[in-house]
Amino acid sequence: MATERIASWAVDLSYASLPPEVIQAAVNSFYNWVGCALGGAKHPTTTIACEALAPFFGKPTSTLLGHKGAAGERALTDASHAALINGIASHVHDYDDTHLATIIHPTGPVASALLAQAEALGGVKGEDFIVALVAGIEAQCKLGLGVWPKHYDIGWHITSTVGSIGAAVAVGKLMRLQRTPMQHAISIAATQVTGLREMFGSDTKSFHVGRAAQNGLLAAVLAARGYTGSLQAIEAPRGWARVVSVSNDVDGQVATLGQVWEIAANAFKPFPCGIVVHPIIDACIQLHHEMADAGFTATDIARVHARVHPLVLELTGKKTPQDGLQAKFSVYHGGAVGLVLGKAGPAQYDDSVVLRAEIIQLRDKISATADETLGADETEVTVNLGDGTTMKKHIQHAVGSLEVPMTTAQLEDKFIDQVSPVLGLQGAMRASKACRAIQDAKSVTELVKEI
């Protein structure tokens, strides 16, 4: 039932049937994914995978985003390895999108597979890319909701376990699979259950996202040639849902396909650190600008105090971080860069910034107390200036939440911040412009040349 329902819904989906807000959410999701994939292209986790697997690279049809060949040209590999490597890169900074109801990062597995295969096929229109992206993300989030939270609790990395299936649906849609082969594609993807939470904190966490992309691509490519799995892969007594979760409501969730759009509830991280720090950073950046308007700078600050949800101190209470990775777990660093620099992008988590004197000095002036009456994305920050002035900022919902989504300008700032170190500012702006309009692209292959 669920397998057939997902397949027939995806097969029938058309661009004309997508509500405008779904198209916009898909474009934003793709755009944010490209920024993350470029931003992670030079991370050691990506580099090791690239070097280790180079002997396996096949026909060069698909772009390794942000990589260059020996002569400075765009680096290409086969679609399967492009899916893997771009998938790893897009998740390695933990800066990608989040379907908050399931904490799935939905675009990584799906877009990594889809872009790689779109380039391999050639001549794919932006509209068709968007439809396939939506089909894959909807399928994966519905399955995720169907097994949430038991599946995650037992120890599965839900982004990649459902991501394999989402990627198969997306690539299958791009390849115009009919219903039965689409069911087999779902099946071949479902049998490759990749991702244990035990790997969090290691290179293998982002590998999961790349491997899920590869699993799904492989499944669709095999199914397109007539390879068979089970037509009831998801719902059978020994099918995916029962094997990977002690209880599930997959049928109930799948029934809402096309009625409740999950991609419209996809959120984007404004800051490359744990989500619990986001309210403080949001408050401190706003205070930075308000202080500037009033003629103050960070050197005028005497004391800062934040009331925060108890989880903030439990997860990110590190007082004296020594490098960028530790700083991701320091609410004090997040507040300090917000107040001093008015930004908290990847550059503000560079080791050199973490050890800069003015950041350390302000960091040491910040205190925080837990307050159980606050929401998880709520905070109140009070700044006492040396001249006796007090400034306060209450954040009800942090930027990047569903209530206060990132604005287009904020998304673009994030993209440019991530991409400039890889492509240069001019290159980043060119890539940004191309990706913001993917829905209108005549050819995704041509669009990628702008990246």
Next chain:
Amino acid sequence: MATERIASWAVDLSYASLPPEVIQAAVNSFYNWVGCALGGAKHPTTTIACEALAPFFGKPTSTLLGHKGAAGERALTDASHAALINGIASHVHDYDDTHLATIIHPTGPVASALLAQAEALGGVKGEDFIVALVAGIEAQCKLGLGVWPKHYDIGWHITSTVGSIGAAVAVGKLMRLQRTPMQHAISIAATQVTGLREMFGSDTKSFHVGRAAQNGLLAAVLAARGYTGSLQAIEAPRGWARVVSVSNDVDGQVATLGQVWEIAANAFKPFPCGIVVHPIIDACIQLHHEMADAGFTATDIARVHARVHPLVLELTGKKTPQDGLQAKFSVYHGGAVGLVLGKAGPAQYDDSVVLRAEIIQLRDKISATADETLGADETEVTVNLGDGTTMKKHIQHAVGSLEVPMTTAQLEDKFIDQVSPVLGLQGAMRASKACRAIQDAKSVTELVKEI
């Protein structure tokens, strides 16, 4: 504890420390695997995978067993795809080896990865190949025993789920990984949990074996470059064992590494059909020879009656099979080819044999009754000849069981039967000779050229 124990045991294992019966079991396992991989090379399930994935094929270092290039030369691909395709081929006829305590088919995932990587590395000695094969098979069977039977009951295809890890240990051993990277290799393999039993009866069942080989190879290759997973991948509170099974005794099983050798309990199928039919076939082949010695042929037979374990009729009671696949589920066809032809290899399951008049005539003279007092691998077959003579054969344990293992001559007959249709009789004999002596090979790369 289990992760570290498997890794350090595998790292320390040496050829000199292997008991002679373990070396012989490893050689037999490899030999039987080569026969199955060659025998399955032209199966449609293998062909589809090969054609669908050809665009992804990389640097041609490793042999696609039984495949030819355009000019009739051995076909090569990258190690990862060779592992996948040879793995699929080796399992597609359900004719491979069985670790009876767990019904794992252990050599498929491990040897498929190992041979492919041995060719990619070059200069691997037969001794080193055997040590790596043993390390991988022991690791995978201990883990299998550790989660058996709950893991299988819930719906996991245990051959491939533990096979990924076995393949990683084997390839890691071949690449001389030290303890910590070997733990990471185990970890990266463990996170790729491939294989749902729901896929049984489809192309995807044998895909599991190939994908497990590929998963493990990928894990070892990444770990060799410093890629990290979890050092407690197997035993952590949210590690592999707890996520894939509701209970486990992994620590207890792993503690017996090097004391109880699982590979010594690896059995080989003498006939390409369900194991419950094997006692009848065994009896009928013996009766064929005894009749011949007494001057009778199958045309002299009036009636045949078999007493069998009840499962035989439940699983293989098909009276009038119409093709080779159906014949695998017919105890009557199995008995008929045994009596008429004195053999029951793949050729005797060809569609043309199933529909041959003399086979059908004898098949219709066979009756069977269930007898609960018999063991699962026990039978008694009575043949009444037209002249009033009666011949009986009681089988206590079928050939291929641990009590009556296949003899060297039977293993060689099986190999030649499978390989001749692919390589011709001369080629099959040459391959047989080379593979029987792999432990003495100076170079596995040179050995493969004989196949």
